Amino acid sequence: MDNSSNNNNTTETATFGEGCFWCSEAMFSHLKGVISVTSGYSGGKVPFPTYEQVCSGNTGHAEVIQVGFDPDIISFKELLQAFWGSHDPTTPNRQGNDIGTQYRSAVFYHNEAQKETAEALKKELDASGAFKDPIVTEITSFTNFYPAEDYHQEYYKFHGSAPYCQMVVRPKLEKFQKVFKESLK
Secondary structure (H helix, E strand, C coil): CCCCCCCCCCCEEEEEEECCHHHHHHHHCCECCEEEEEEEEECCCCCCCCHHHHHCCCCCCEEEEEEEECCCCCCHHHHHHHHHHCCCCCCCCEECCEECHHHCEEEEECCHHHHHHHHHHHHHHHHHCCCCCCCCCEEEECCCCEECCHHHCCHHHHHCCCHHHHHHHHHHHHHHHHHCHHHEC
16 A cells, blocks of 8 residues: 555544654654655744754754644554653653753643543553653644754755665664564555
């Protein structure tokens, strides 16, 4: 089935922060039902921030991906499972060597149903012991999204041979593809 076309016009939006958006974008773009993935910034107070401003940690924004998806093919809950399964949601303001509030684990919900699903799944994962430490993912109302600069979009696709992509993005993507192989395009 071609997931790039959506004949029923029921596209929904999800916004997730899980550290470096280059990794997140590379992973989520491979999921069935995902129509688009855009790297950007959300959750802060500075309008139209630059990458440099966000990296300073002073804008309040997180590096995020905004995912357009077809809920008839992939549910928000399935996206959340991929989200929590593709990063460490137990470390505040950190993913690997990336440290700062811009790398925080965050779900910016777009409606009450997304909020309820995210809170319930977070509680379920914590209770199950899926992670050694408690999940610190911020679950907060979506207020804004600013697309990152063009050179950040589809970064892995266009720069896969770059050292950072080889050492950080590719291993995460390979692990993601093994864990979520049934959900891939």
